[in-house]
Amino acid sequence: MASVWLAALALVLAGPVPSVLARAQWPQRVPRAAIVLWQAIALAAVLAAVGSALAAPEELLRALGPEQRQGTTMVVAVAIAAILAGLIVLRLLGVLVLLAVRTRRRRARHRDMVDLLDRAERSALIGGGGAKSVLRVLDGAVPFAYCVPGRAPRVVVTEAALDTLDADELRAVLAHEQAHLDARHDLVREGFVALHQAFPVLARSRQARDAVGMLLEMLADDAGRSRCSDTAMAGALEAFGAAGDTEVGARLARVRAQACGSRALATGTYLAAAAVVVVPTVAVVIPWLAVALPAAGVLR
């Protein structure tokens, strides 16, 4: 039954759980812990799918009778299990490697482009977004800012942003972008994009990827708030938020409400993340191994 339980768990963790969590408001109060919970759910879903693939052939043979668990039949069952589990892992790794290569290539081109288009006279006046990154200022009538992560990171702002923001708001924006770079939020995002792409098209859902993207923005907003002030961060978001931009609207409402998560909520979320990974292992995988290994003659 372990394979059935694990398959059911993988489906629940890939569908209904992300759906409920993506709609919940409380993760926005503890974005760091909530991202860890999302990562735990993703990891547990992959482990459950791999575990189910590994357990299914052995359990099928055990159901057919003791004589089936010997010789060639057992070797074939182990080979099928290894191939099924290997396919899941290889698909994920393949997508991850391809995505990493493409992203780094695109970023290198992007970095060259912003270096070329930099309004040097203005970026020299402001200085770097932080000790580890270089600031670039682009010509442009729309106020926005972003970062290009990697080994030679850049923080990019438009001239319109410099003209619109006051000094405190600009510091909050630079702190926000530097937080993305320092904590390598791009790697977290990349993991969820890879997981999204590795899923079969029909079973694919953008909920996890989008929810984690939003939480990463909120985490960076918190860095801007703590380096400057809630007022400065809110002012910057107001300047950047186009009418109808629901994501910036939600972030602005959160900063205005001065939302701060309680320590208890964060601790509870971390405990839930640990439980999502540990409980299925203890409740399903270990009992299966305790039966399957002696049955296969590995342990007697």
Ligand SMILES: [Zn+2]
């Ligand atoms: Zn951001």
